[in-house]
Amino acid sequence: MNKRIFCVALNGRPGNLAAILARFSPHLHEVFAAVPPSLVGSGRAGAHPLTREKMAEQAKAAHAAGVGYTALMNAVSLGGRQFQPEFLSEFRGFLDFAAANGIDALTIADPFLIHQAVEFRDSTGAKLAIYVSSLADITDAVTAKRFEEMGVDRIILHQNVNRDFPALRGILDTVSCEIELYSNTGSLYKCPYRQAHRVLVSHLSTLPPQQLASPDNGNWYKAHYVAVRKSKPLEIVMAPTIRPEDVAFYQKNGIRLFKISGRAMPTEWMETVLQAYVERGWKGNIADLCDTNMGQSMPLISNQLMDGLAQEAAANPGNYRQICEKYLRRMGSLDI
Numbered sequence: 001m002n003k004r005i006f007c008v009a010l011n012g013r014p015g016n017l018a019a020i021l022a023r024f025s026p027h028l029h030e031v032f033a034a035v036p037p038s039l040v041g042s043g044r045a046g047a048h049p050l051t052r053e054k055m056a057e058q059a060k061a062a063h064a065a066g067v068g069y070t071a072l073m074n075a076v077s078l079g080g081r082q083f084q085p086e087f088l089s090e091f092r093g094f095l096d097f098a099a100a101n102g103i104d105a106l107t108i109a110d111p112f113l114i115h116q117a118v119e120f121r122d123s124t125g126a127k128l129a130i131y132v133s134s135l136a137d138i139t140d141a142v143t144a145k146r147f148e149e150m151g152v153d154r155i156i157l158h159q160n161v162n163r164d165f166p167a168l169r170g171i172l173d174t175v176s177c178e179i180e181l182y183s184n185t186g187s188l189y190k191c192p193y194r195q196a197h198r199v200l201v202s203h204l205s206t207l208p209p210q211q212l213a214s215p216d217n218g219n220w221y222k223a224h225y226v227a228v229r230k231s232k233p234l235e236i237v238m239a240p241t242i243r244p245e246d247v248a249f250y251q252k253n254g255i256r257l258f259k260i261s262g263r264a265m266p267t268e269w270m271e272t273v274l275q276a277y278v279e280r281g282w283k284g285n286i287a288d289l290c291d292t293n294m295g296q297s298m299p300l301i302s303n304q305l306m307d308g309l310a311q312e313a314a315a316n317p318g319n320y321r322q323i324c325e326k327y328l329r330r331m332g333s334l335d336i
Contacts, residue, residue, distance in 0.1 A: 012048030030068030059102035074133035099126035118151035141174035154178035162240035186290025
């Protein structure tokens with residue numbers, strides 16, 4: 001079975017890519033990083049933005065290790081800029097740059113930009129794959145098929161599908177493009193803040209680091225869902241995190257690629273998380289694997305005591321909350 005199954009985030013810090021490649025390249029399908037924020041935002045507000053030149057260097061280093069390199073331009077809101085001639089000229093310029101400098105793929109959320117990128121690829125013959133981001137909220141077979149018909153090569157599914165096995169099976173049976181799952185998410189299941197949060201971050205991610213650090217640019221949504229997870233341990237159990245131990249179960253269900261996120265986290269944290277997924281085991285708090293906690297301490301939810309949850313959810317799809325409550329009770333004193 002193919003060992004290169006993980007698609008891993010880069011945080012832009014010095015030495016990050018070298019450290020990841022040195023330890024984990026035999027297990028990496030690709031690494032990914034956001035494009036310069038002056039062009040298009042992304043799904044994270046990064047403190048260490050990359051230049052085009054740095055992205056070209058990273059792509060070369062990744063390829064030397066046999067690893068692919070993907071550029072993120074997956075903002076969900078551009079304020080209408082995507083239809084302005086000046087923006088389209090700059091966007092086309094980046095596509096030319098990407099094709100000429102070893103960037104293997106683009107991850108995009110906005111359908112108009114997907115159309116533009118597919119047209120560029122098809123008209124120029126560029127070896128540039130187009131992926132649709134999890135921020136496009138694809139959770140069903142009909143929507144997945146529509147994006148495949150746009151010409152995308154891969155769909156990164158919305159994380160709610162991770163434990164919705166009927167939906168996952170329906171998508172896999174309907175499309176022939178690659179499917180990737182976001183593994184180490186700690187987002188609230190069926191999160192009511194998601195749409196507003198991703199629009200906010202699309203704009204925050206275009207700010208320079210010094211402006212991003214301003215108190216005027218706070219993120220209420222992130223702070224609120226972290227607070228909810230702290231106060232309600234059931235939310236940690238219900239979150240659609242793919243446990244390292246369950247990777248093989250998802251592979252048996254037709255999944256080949258697993259996204260490991262953490263662009264806002266330190267390199268050492270990412271190495272710890274990757275090691276857990278490579279070893280297919282984690283003896284600590286499952287919440288500690290999730291980048292969406294942003295490094296904050298969470299109630300202890302024993303990953304080992306969650307053995308069997310994904311399999312039971314697959315077998316009994318109509319009882320998800322009740323199943324999660326049962327697993328939380330295994331942990332003794334925690335309140336639901």
